[in-house]
Amino acid sequence: MDYGLDGSPMLCSAVMPVEYARLPTEQANPRSRSLDHLATPRLLRLINREDAAVPRAVGRVAAQIARAVSLLLASFKEGGRLWFLGAGTSGRLGVIEAAECPPTFNTPPAMIQAIIAGGRSAVFRSREGAEDDRGAARRAIARRVRAGDAVVGIAASGVTPFVEAGLRAARAQGASTVLLTCHPTSRLRHLADVVIAPRVGPEVIAGSTRLKAATATKLVLNMLTVASMVRLGKVYGNLMVDVRPTSRKLRERALRLIQTITGASRPRAAVALRRAGGDTKVAIVIAARHVDAQQARRLLARHDGRLRPIIDPCPLPPASCSHT
DSSP states (O other), X not given: OOBOTXXXXXOGGGGSOOOGGGSGGGOOOGGGTTGGGSOXXXXXXXXXXXXXXXXXXXXXXXXXXXXXXXXXXXXXXXXXXXXXXXXXXXXXXXXXXXXXXXXXXXXXTTTEEEEETTOTHHHHXXXXXXXXXXXXXHXXXXXXXXXXXXXXXXXXXXXOHHHHHHHHHHHHHTOEXXXXXXXXXXXXXXXXXXXXXXXXXXXXXXXXXXXXXXXXXXXXXXXXXXXXXXXXXXXXXXXXXXXXXXXXXXXXXXXXXXXXXXXXXXXXXXXXXXHTTTOHHHHHHHHHHTOOHHHHHHHHHHTTTOSHHHHSOOXXXXXXXXXX
């Protein structure tokens, strides 16, 4: 029997030998083999050409991303939370995504969170050995994740022990699971309900997954959170109507939103925002429907927080309209 860093027995699948040299993320890129000989402009153009392939790779896994969004929505609608789980660059990208949702979409801080191998200090200073600590992952999941939550494990190589152990523990806990990796292989299917695996190819610097793999990861994380928030009614058209006016810039944005969407004058928009207690979406309903704040909140509750069915009919064909 083999044992993990915490002294606990490890599952057989966890101790299968990994042929690191065969991982896509460890391969040498033939197009950059003379990287150190290139003049700086040519070097930069090479990096740019390699990066340009990343969005296409992400686009090819759009169906898997859509399935993951459905899992996240099902969790959110039942009061579940979203957790990003990762180590190193992958973990930091999860931390960034979780941190940016509250100011962008006015989500409660507990709704979208991150677990990074090595803890908070690993956000600022690399702790590479932490990615091997399966026990730490299991303990973090046991302490923080509950049934009904959704966990997105992020592992560029697809073999990060911290992420693998965390996903296994999350599934045992009754959470929905998604694996985001740049290592497309059938052996990963047992780790998560949905596997998102864009094929970005070898890095400009062999093994440096903070490059194309990280770019692909950020693109996918953007898609997961933005699509989920749109479906939850936190966006009207392409406007972030749940913005919190906590600074001068954001207050100005909130006033412009009210004016743009309702046609209200600036003074009327300011009155609506004040009556709404700073809640931009409530203020929009006040200005559009000429109701008080309590009535506006009731209308939003009746329509699951979505402005579109309150303010105007969907301009798209019925089959394309999200509130029909």
